[in-house]
Amino acid sequence: MKKILIGLGTALLVLAAVVLVRTAQYTAPAPTAEKIRARDIDARSVAEHLSAAIGFQTVSAQLQQQPTQQQFEAFIAWLAETYPQVHATMAPQRLGTDPDHRYSLLFTWRGQRDDLQPILLSAHYDVVPVIPGTDDQWQHPPYSGAIDDTHIWGRGSLDDKSAVIALMEAASQLLKEGFQPQRTVYISLTNDEEIGGNHGTAAVVKKLEQDGVRPAWTLDEGSFLLRGFIPGIDGDVASINVAEKxxxxxxxxxxxxxxxxxxxxxxxxxxxxxxxxxxxxxxxxxxxxxxxxxxxxxxxxxxxxxxxxxxxxxxxxxxxxxxxxxxxxxxxxxxxxxxxxxxxxxxxxxxxxxxxxxxxxxxxxxxxxxxxxxxxxxxxxxxxxxxxxxxxxxxxPASRVSSTDAAGFKALASATRATYGPVIVAPGLTVAATDSHRYEKVADNSYRFNPMVVSREDIHGFHGTNERISIENMVKATNFYSQLIESGSAE
Ligand SMILES: [Zn+2]
Structure with missing residues (x-):
């Protein structure tokens, strides 16, 4: 009996030792500290541009209706007025499966090297409707684009006009600096993500296919820098999603x-x-x-x-x-x-x-x-x-799983840390459907990520009430896309 007990005791000690040694070895180096490279971005002007963009009621669920079509037209005209240099350099093509309703925009920023694969950055400017009867639950009317001391409010402020505006701001900024990409950079602003992307996004992908364009990687909406979502982790976790269900x-x-x-x-x-x-x-x-x-x-x-x-x-x-x-x-x-x-x-x-x-x-x-x-x-x-x-x-079917070793993932991780400091970057899975499931057909890798911090209280805004984004997030997102275009379009 005593022998059995000793034997059992020894086995438990060995087990405990193995468990502890493995735990001690299971560490990761602190996330790489990149030097934060913050551009001088005019926060007020970025906020006002997003505010104006929110004012257009680009509700894709109502695209059959003429007044809504006028909102899409007006938004496209406003973009051209607001970002003239981007439009002059990248001559956006209007695309749609129905020739009378081409509301998706494909910008081409020609790279200096034709032998390098291009990259594609995407965001959608359509929004979901405001849930009928909830208007008075909004602290600011849903299409007001109200700006207070810290936030910009309204439908689309998180999903996904914030990315549209930050992308345009970043491209404008780089053009002002005289930047020229090595690889061609495509920017796709789509108009029907919220209703499946059958017209706008589908037409963009078809156009790329016809032109024999095969991006090394694409980036579209997905997860965010998550704050307070993961028990035991205090800092932000950038979840760069590599697949979609x-x-x-x-x-x-x-x-x-x-x-x-x-x-x-x-x-x-x-x-x-x-x-x-x-x-x-x-x-x-x-x-x-x-x-x-x-x-x-x-x-x-x-x-x-x-x-x-x-x-x-x-x-x-x-x-x-x-x-x-x-x-x-x-x-x-x-x-x-x-x-x-x-x-x-x-x-x-x-x-x-x-x-x-x-x-x-x-x-x-x-x-x-x-x-x-x-x-x-x-x-x-x-x-x-x-x-x-x-x-x-x-x-x-579910998407392919994109590589975490490829240049695209590395460029995203590096732009994230150059903007936000040494945060944890993790690959993740998008559990809903996005435009990326179309882009992956023409690209080597597809990533799904918005370079903004969201916390638990922000979550109710997605497709819900009181959608808002902080001005700080918009500045950081603009910075992020500038870094990403610079490093992602390099050789
Ligand atoms: Zn979205």
């Missing part, structure tokens, strides 16, 4: 006999459907810390306090525990696996009529490790019921 909608259709509800069979179509939904709820699509989600934590976890670092350093022992904790929160769970969200249900048309069919619509966001066919197969096998048909209504 796919989109899939399926109908589950359960069949029944119908008839009068006074004499129901033991199981109706609704019961069959309910069983299928419960099975899916109980067997989520497997996932974990492999892939992009894991890459993100690999970049962040070495900077965490000892207790958390100990867990991540010893995934062989605590992997299950970590994944369980991450899956406990919807936002981190979405990083780890393909999500299943039943969103719509319908069955009988009348309360006393048994349904012949009961249908559940399920929206899935496909993790880059999964394929559309694989997910459909998983759903079928998990339900395992011949009485339930699965109809895939819409499917867009």
């Amino acid at each position: 796919g989109y899939m909608t399926v109908d589950l259709v359960a069949h029944g006999k119908g008839g009068h509800s006074s004499m129901p069979p033991r199981q109706t179509a609704v019961d069959t459907l309910a069983e299928a939904l419960v099975k899916l709820q109980q067997s989520p699509i497997p996932g974990g810390l492999d892939g992009v989600g894991g890459q993100m934590f690999d970049a962040i976890a070495p900077h965490m306090p000892f207790g958390k670092r100990l867990l991540f350093a010893n995934r062989w022992l605590f992997g299950g525990l970590i994944e369980k904790a991450l899956k406990g929160s919807p936002s981190t769970a979405a990083m780890l696996h393909t999500t299943i969200a039943p969103t719509m249900l319908h069955a009988s048309v009348k309360e006393n009529v048994l349904p012949i069919e009961a249908v559940a619509t399920i929206n899935l966001r496909v993790h880059p490790r999964d394929t559309i066919d694989g997910v459909a197969e998983y759903l079928k096998n998990t339900i395992g019921d011949d009485r339930v048909d699965l109809v895939v209504r819409q499917s867009d």
